Amino acid sequence: MSAETHEAVHRHEPPTSFIRKYIFSLDHKVIGIQYIILALVAVIVGMTMSVLMRMNLSWPGTNWPILATLFPGGAPGGVINPEFYLSLVTMHGTIMVFFVLTTAPQGGFGNYFLPIQIGAEDMAFPVLNMLSFWVTLVGFIVILSAIFFSGSASTIGPIGGWTGYAPLSALGQIAGPGQGMGMNLWIISIAIFCVGSLLGALNFITTLLNMRTRGMSLMRMPLTCWAWFTTAVLALLSFPVLLGGGILLLLDRLAGTSFFIPGGLYVSGILSGTTPSFPIHTGGSPILWQHLFWFFGHPEVYIAILPGMGATSHILSTFARKPVFGYRAMVFAIFAIGLLGFFVWGHHMFISGMSPYSAMTFSILTLSIGVPSAVKTFNWLGTLWGARIRFTTPMLFAIGFVSLFVAGGITGLVLGQTSLDLPMHDTYFVLAHFHLVMGVASIFGMFAATYFWFPKMFGRMMSERLGKIHFWITFVGVYCIFVPMHVMGLVGMPRRYAQFTEYTFLSRLHPLVVFVSVVAIITVLTQFIFYFNLIWSIFKGKKAGANPWEATTLEWTTASPPPHDNFAGVLPVVYRGPYEFAVPGAPNDFVMQTEPETETERVGGNGHNGHRH
Amino acid sequence: MATTVTGTKPLTKTGLGGGSKGRGPNGNGSPKRNGHRDAFFDARSAANRYRIGMWVAMASILMLFTALSSAYIVRAASANDWQPLRMPRVLLLSTALIIVSSITLEFARRKLKAGQQSAHKSLLVLTTLLGLGFLGSQVFAWKELAQQGIYITSNPHSSFFYLLTATHGAHLLGGLAGLGFLTLRSRLRTDDELAATKSQAQTDAVSLYWHFMDVLWIYLFVLLFFWRQV
Ligand code: HEM
Ligand SMILES: [Cu+2]
Numbered sequence: 098m099s100a101e102t103h104e105a106v107h108r109h110e111p112p113t114s115f116i117r118k119y120i121f122s123l124d125h126k127v128i129g130i131q132y133i134i135l136a137l138v139a140v141i142v143g144m145t146m147s148v149l150m151r152m153n154l155s156w157p158g159t160n161w162p163i164l165a166t167l168f169p170g171g172a173p174g175g176v177i178n179p180e181f182y183l184s185l186v187t188m189h190g191t192i193m194v195f196f197v198l199t200t201a202p203q204g205g206f207g208n209y210f211l212p213i214q215i216g217a218e219d220m221a222f223p224v225l226n227m228l229s230f231w232v233t234l235v236g237f238i239v240i241l242s243a244i245f246f247s248g249s250a251s252t253i254g255p256i257g258g259w260t261g262y263a264p265l266s267a268l269g270q271i272a273g274p275g276q277g278m279g280m281n282l283w284i285i286s287i288a289i290f291c292v293g294s295l296l297g298a299l300n301f302i303t304t305l306l307n308m309r310t311r312g313m314s315l316m317r318m319p320l321t322c323w324a325w326f327t328t329a330v331l332a333l334l335s336f337p338v339l340l341g342g343g344i345l346l347l348l349d350r351l352a353g354t355s356f357f358i359p360g361g362l363y364v365s366g367i368l369s370g371t372t373p374s375f376p377i378h379t380g381g382s383p384i385l386w387q388h389l390f391w392f393f394g395h396p397e398v399y400i401a402i403l404p405g406m407g408a409t410s411h412i413l414s415t416f417a418r419k420p421v422f423g424y425r426a427m428v429f430a431i432f433a434i435g436l437l438g439f440f441v442w443g444h445h446m447f448i449s450g451m452s453p454y455s456a457m458t459f460s461i462l463t464l465s466i467g468v469p470s471a472v473k474t475f476n477w478l479g480t481l482w483g484a485r486i487r488f489t490t491p492m493l494f495a496i497g498f499v500s501l502f503v504a505g506g507i508t509g510l511v512l513g514q515t516s517l518d519l520p521m522h523d524t525y526f527v528l529a530h531f532h533l534v535m536g537v538a539s540i541f542g543m544f545a546a547t548y549f550w551f552p553k554m555f556g557r558m559m560s561e562r563l564g565k566i567h568f569w570i571t572f573v574g575v576y577c578i579f580v581p582m583h584v585m586g587l588v589g590m591p592r593r594y595a596q597f598t599e600y601t602f603l604s605r606l607h608p609l610v611v612f613v614s615v616v617a618i619i620t621v622l623t624q625f626i627f628y629f630n631l632i633w634s635i636f637k638g639k640k641a642g643a644n645p646w647e648a649t650t651l652e653w654t655t656a657s658p659p660p661h662d663n664f665a666g667v668l669p670v671v672y673r674g675p676y677e678f679a680v681p682g683a684p685n686d687f688v689m690q691t692e693p694e695t696e697t698e699r700v701g702g703n704g705h706n707g708h709r710h
Numbered sequence: 711m712a713t714t715v716t717g718t719k720p721l722t723k724t725g726l727g728g729g730s731k732g733r734g735p736n737g738n739g740s741p742k743r744n745g746h747r748d749a750f751f752d753a754r755s756a757a758n759r760y761r762i763g764m765w766v767a768m769a770s771i772l773m774l775f776t777a778l779s780s781a782y783i784v785r786a787a788s789a790n791d792w793q794p795l796r797m798p799r800v801l802l803l804s805t806a807l808i809i810v811s812s813i814t815l816e817f818a819r820r821k822l823k824a825g826q827q828s829a830h831k832s833l834l835v836l837t838t839l840l841g842l843g844f845l846g847s848q849v850f851a852w853k854e855l856a857q858q859g860i861y862i863t864s865n866p867h868s869s870f871f872y873l874l875t876a877t878h879g880a881h882l883l884g885g886l887a888g889l890g891f892l893t894l895r896s897r898l899r900t901d902d903e904l905a906a907t908k909s910q911a912q913t914d915a916v917s918l919y920w921h922f923m924d925v926l927w928i929y930l931f932v933l934l935f936f937w938r939q940v
């Protein structure tokens with residue numbers, strides 16, 4: 098990598114004031130870190146809520162004096178009441194899906210590394226990029242404010258789940274606790290979030306199409322870039338639909354329209370149209386909301402997981418010291434998953450009374466997603482096959498990702514069949530499926546990404562020892578939490594119930610419920626090891642060079658942390674694919690993307706064919 | 711754990727300037743931006759960014775209206791409470807105004823290409839006025855309906871009428887902001903070539919958006935008043 102192989106471009110000097118540098122920054126790296134911090138804060142809120150839920154499920158009726166002081170309305174006398182529980186469910190799901198799984202993987206790591214990996218000095222529209230973060234942050238503040246302005250003392254926000262099904266969500270205060278102001282704030286927060294994500298997606302797509310450096314052809318991009326790009330396309334096309342649905346829902350609540358509210362509703366003892374507080378509604382379709390929501394909702398689950406898939410491919414290859422098995426197939430699989438993802442939303446609605454023919458169509462399309470998913474899985478295994486693996490912490494988490502994706506994906510194939518889904522819909526089986534595949538797998542992808550790119554972001558290594566402790570407890574923990582949930586679901590335990598004491602047929606499951614809660618609490622506490630490691634390593638970690646993992650892609654050609662304009666005023670030139678590990682005849686076991694072609698390569702032949710992409 | 715590596719042993723390089731295929735046509739490492747043009751930098755220019763960004767933004771706006779239209783169609787079929795509105799006549803004026811505004815904007819764009827700054831500017835102003843006229847005419851249609859006692863809650867068709875026109879109008883405001891920006895910009899003289907391509911690209915992007923708003927309105931107009939449920 099000598100300087101004369103680079104092209105000089107205009108150098109961007111970093112801004113000097115603190116505010117422009119760290120707060121209202123236009124630098125994609127700072128914005129990426131802001132997104133990651135947002136997710137790290139949001140996940141603590143979400144985790145705390147999940148612990149409260151588990152406490153109530155396994156020890157119902159217990160008096161927790163601390164809760165009596167914190168939430169006098171929601172836990173009078175320290176005992177969590179059902180409305181409080183349901184609002185916890187809603188806030189937990191919403192915060193986790195939107196503000197954790199959609200922010201860190203894409204807005205966080207994507208923002209930081211997509212421009213660097215394609216050799217750009219920043220995003221295409223830095224101002225929009227800054228706006229997208231601040232808009233998202235406002236969305237987060239609005240959802241948190243629902244905790245305090247929920248309109249009823251017994252809840253901490255709306256009740257409706259992260260899916261906010263109509264007509265309950267469309268009626269307003271009349272429908273009971275958690276349906277007043279909190280629900281408005283929930284919808285407004287989601288709408289704001291949509292806008293922020295759209296700004297981000299616009300930026301990602303334009304950047305990738307327009308800003309690749311010399312030699313960075315599409316098929317030389319790291320798989321992470323493909324994943325972020327596809328995610329951005331999914332977000333671009335699916336968030337507007339949620340936004341549209343949200344507008345309709347808000348109009349039903351505030352303007353009195355009947356998009357989702359059917360006629361003749363009898364709610365809380367009042368018939369629609371008989372009092373001013375419950376105006377007349379006719380003819381709306383609650384199912385319409387489900388269609389709009391899930392048309393967004395299914396692509397959303399891939400928005401959460403695709404970046405993790407990209408990071409996993411990248412990290413597996415780096416630490417297996419082998420090229421990614423079947424690069425092209427991986428690219429097409431990402432695209433196939435993204436494309437098919439738009440035609441399967443009906444699998445969340447088998448129970449809604451749809452025609453069996455539609456159900457069958459959705460079922461077949463759903464199961465066909467298994468094909469590109471399997472391609473990815475086998476290619477990951479192919480990458481690992483026969484490799485001399487370096488078991489670093491990021492590698493462990495990447496392998497964990499593969500394991501969790503398979504474990505959670507298999508049950509997707511079960512639920513994708515209408516006849517099997519009908520009895521299992523809205524049971525703990527579904528809960529287990531999507532927590533493994535969407536929740537935990539994506540989070541593992543992000544853990545892998547954090548441990549992997551931390552040295553680049555902060556110039557220091559994270560502690561491997563703490564990282565490994567973190568990995569093993571979390572890995573065993575999540576399986577202990579979610580595998581028993583499959584059993585509970587098969588027995589018939591319904592989701593979103595505050596407690597099961599009234600159901601004798603579930604009483605035998607109680608020891609299992611307690612076990613899950615205990616493991617969950619241990620696993621949650623373990624995450625503080627990660628937080629500690631993160632903060633400690635920023636200041637005290639071992640110093641990292643430019644390329645501590647001996648990786649090949651562009652981010653490793655620049656300093657750690659990278660300068661303000663990423664490549665210190667020059668644009669790197671790319672000569673080869675992203676995963677040239679163990680190239681025969683090369684002096685090192687890895688060849689950087691910026692390494693010019695050698696004479697032998699250019700003349701052609703000599704055993705490198707397997708590594709050209 | 712991996713040891714810290716700061717560099718890599720270089721492979722045997724071909725001589726610089728040996729013309730390996732990764733090189734740009736301009737030789738090695740000579741600063742770009744001045745001197746002769748380079749297809750790579752042209753493609754990667756900020757100018758292209760505006761065009762790409764606009765297409766991408768339009769895709770997402772299109773999805774928003776697709777979602778609302780499918781809600782419209784589903785809702786029309788979901789119950790028998792649908793009472794079609796009589797079309798406020800003034801909407802014909804709206805439609806005419808926005809079509810004409812697209813034409814004037816297209817001329818404005820060509821004038822800029824031809825280097826006729828002042829004609830460009832006056833056509834921009836004309837387009838902006840036509841756009842404002844369109845919005846005024848839309849508001850007039852609302853007033854007309856309100857006078858007949860038809861509000862957003864009156865029946866599903868009126869709900870969608872207000873919703874779709876308002877959403878379209880909100881997006882049109884973005885287009886007006888773009889036109890305002892171009893008008894302000896056209897006062898500055900653009901002598902250097904880079905700035906000229908940039909302002910051409912911005913004009914292209916804004917007019918793309920404006921034509922999109924035009925077509926979108928025609929589509930909504932047809933959907934609202936000429937599409938019949940079977
Ligand atoms: C082969 C792949 C997959 C298939 C066939 C599949 C199938 C299904 C089906 C049929 C349901 C509906 C169950 C019900 O509500 O009764 C479902 C729920 C869900 N799936 Fe998957 N899935 C797959 C992969 C994934 C992936 C990769 C993710 C996330 C990254 C995911 C996330 C979810 C979520 C979040 C839900 C539940 C949503 C809710 O009701 O709150 N699934 N899946
Ligand atoms: Cu789905």
